Amino acid sequence: MSDQIAMSIDPNVDPYGSLGITRNTDGSITRPQIPRPFFITIPDNNSSVFMKDLVINPAKDMWARIVIPREVLNSETKLPLVVYFHGGGFVMAATIDTPILQKFYATLAVEIPAIIVSIDYRYAPENQLPAAYDDCVESLYWIKNTPNELLKKHADLSKCFLLGTSAGGNIAYHVGLRVAEVSECLKPLEIKGLILHHAFFGGNERTKSELRLVRDKILPLNVCDIMWELGLPIGSDRDHLYCNPMVEIRSNENLFDQMKIQGCKILVIDCDGDPLIDRQIEVSKMLKEKGVQVVDCFSEGGFHGCEFFDDMKLKDMALVVKEFVRA
Numbered sequence: 375m376s377d378q379i380a381m382s383i384d385p386n387v388d389p390y391g392s393l394g395i396t397r398n399t400d401g402s403i404t405r406p407q408i409p410r411p412f413f414i415t416i417p418d419n420n421s422s423v424f425m426k427d428l429v430i431n432p433a434k435d436m437w438a439r440i441v442i443p444r445e446v447l448n449s450e451t452k453l454p455l456v457v458y459f460h461g462g463g464f465v466m467a468a469t470i471d472t473p474i475l476q477k478f479y480a481t482l483a484v485e486i487p488a489i490i491v492s493i494d495y496r497y498a499p500e501n502q503l504p505a506a507y508d509d510c511v512e513s514l515y516w517i518k519n520t521p522n523e524l525l526k527k528h529a530d531l532s533k534c535f536l537l538g539t540s541a542g543g544n545i546a547y548h549v550g551l552r553v554a555e556v557s558e559c560l561k562p563l564e565i566k567g568l569i570l571h572h573a574f575f576g577g578n579e580r581t582k583s584e585l586r587l588v589r590d591k592i593l594p595l596n597v598c599d600i601m602w603e604l605g606l607p608i609g610s611d612r613d614h615l616y617c618n619p620m621v622e623i624r625s626n627e628n629l630f631d632q633m634k635i636q637g638c639k640i641l642v643i644d645c646d647g648d649p650l651i652d653r654q655i656e657v658s659k660m661l662k663e664k665g666v667q668v669v670d671c672f673s674e675g676g677f678h679g680c681e682f683f684d685d686m687k688l689k690d691m692a693l694v695v696k697e698f699v700r701a
Contacts, residue, residue: 384591385591385592385593385594385596385597386589386591386594386596389594389596389597389600390403390600392597393463393465393466393597393600393601394406394466394467395465403499403604405467406467421444421480422443422444422445422480422483422484423441423442423443423444423479423480423483423484424441424442424443424444424447425439425440425441425442425479426439426440426524427439427440427470428440428520428522430493430494430512430513430516431509431512431516434496434509435494435496436493436494436495436496436509436512436513437469437470437493437494438470438491438492438493438494438513438516438517439470439471439479439490439491439492440489440490440491440522440524440525441479441480441483441489441490441491441492442483442489442490442524442528443483443484443487446487446528447528450527451528452527452528452529452530453486453487453488453489453528453529453530454486454488454489454530454533454534454535454566454699454700455488455489455491455517455525455529455530455531455533455534455535455563456482456486456488456489456490456491456534456535456536456537456569456695456699457491457493457513457514457517457534457535457536457537458479458482458490458491458492458493458537458538458539458542459492459493459495459510459536459537459538459539459541459542459543459545459546459549460472460475460492460493460494460538460539460541460542461538461539461540461541461542461543461572461574461679462497462540462541462542463540463541463574463597463598463601463605464497464498464503464506464541464574464601464604464605465497465498465499465600465601465604465605466497467497469494470492470493470494474682474683475492475682477682477685477688478681478682478688479492481688481689481692482537482692482695485689485692485693485695485696486692486695486696486699486700488535488699489525489528489529491513491517491525491529493509493510493513495509495510495513495545496509498604498605499604499605502604502605502606502607502608503605503606503607503616504548504607504616506541506545507545507548507549507552507616510545510549511549511552511553514549514553514560514563515560517529517531517534517563518531518560518561518562518563531562531563531564532562532563532564533564533566533699534563534564534565534566535565535566535567535568535569535698535699536549536550536565536567536568536569537568537569537571537695538569538570538571538573539571539572539679540571540572540573540574540678540679541574541601541605542571543569543570543571543572543573543574544573544574544575544616546568546569546570546573547568547570547573547619548616550565550568550633550638550640551629551630551633553565554632554633554636554638555632557632557636564636565636565638566637566638566639567638567639567640567641567698567699568638568639568640568641569640569641569643569695569698570640570641570642570643570654570657571643571644571681571691572643572644572645572648572650572654572678572679573642573644573650573653573654573657574598574601574650575617575618575619575650575653575654575657576598576602576612576617576618576653577612577613577617577618577620577621577653578611578612578613578618580595581652581653581656582652583646583648583649583650583651583652583653584598584649584650584652586649587647587648587649588649590649590677590678591677592677592678592679593648593649593650593677593678594649595649598649599612602617619657620656620657620660623657623660623661623664624660629664630661630664630665630666633666634665634666634667637667638667639666639667639668639669639698640661640666640667640668640669641668641669641670641671641694641695641698642654642657642658642661642668642669642670642671642672643670643671643672643691643694644671644672644673645672645673645674645675645676645677645680646672646673646674646675646676647675647676647677647678647680648676648677648678648680649678650678651672654670654672655670655672658670669698671694673690
């Protein structure tokens with residue numbers, strides 16, 4: 375799988391290989407066949423969670439994985455719903471079945487506790503932005519209209535949170551803004567908050583943290599630039615609003631009006647070992663100045679996506695998210 379390839383290749387030496395793709399001499403991109411999720415229906419009975427995979431849109435090869443704390447299966451308990459958008463810089467062919475995501479799902483589902491619905495979406499450059507945003511908005515309408523009995527029985531649709539890691543954090547932000555404008559159409563699904571976990575934002579001007587960690591082992595600057603080149607609409611630079619949220623925040627005084635009216639709050643999570651930390655701090659500060667309810671959690675050390683590899687950091691993150699969701 376491409377996630378395993380990426381883990382074994384130094385992105386500073388072979389940035390395209392680290393993304394699981396090859397750049398051809400004519401500028402085109404070749405990638406191995408995008409892995410289809412392993413279709414789960416009956417998981418290990420010893421697991422703390424029950425998982426089930428469902429098709430959202432076969433034409434787009436869009437899937438969802440539902441993750442439910444096993445202890446609530448035989449009860450009438452309804453839990454908050456957390457819709458999760460995975461990372462990958464819009465380019466890496468991660469899926470809902472990517473191995474490092476499984477413990478992440480289970481920990482959050484049990485610790486919050488909540489129903490997690492993880493969403494697959496289309497990748498760039500085959501489908502450049504806003505394709506991923508479109509797919510993830512579509513997934514929310516799918517959840518609203520789903521006949522799935524597990525979600526009907528156990529998910530409190532009136533308490534929905536959008537959580538995304540890296541590119542998924544970028545998606546959660548932009549999808550949150552979109553659906554705030556059509557909130558009545560989504561009911562009974564109601565978005566109560568956005569959780570931006572190491573969100574993948576950028577810009578033409580380099581930040582101090584990006585320059586300090588220019589050759590970072592996880593997310594070096596050259597890889598960020600390639601992902602934005604492949605992910606953004608053709609002809610766009612990194613000050614496009616999909617990449618640099620500050621451009622639209624500064625230019626549109628009414629950008630967050632609907633979110634504020636609906637009481638939607640935002641949690642921003644990052645660490646100072648992430649090259650993107652300065653962008654998270656800047657966005658968080660500006661959101662507060664615009665009157666948005668913001669909680670930020672900036673920790674020392676770590677690295678981009680460290681919670682996937684450090685159980686203690688994942689536990690700490692789960693507690694922060696729990697407090698945010700339950701507040």
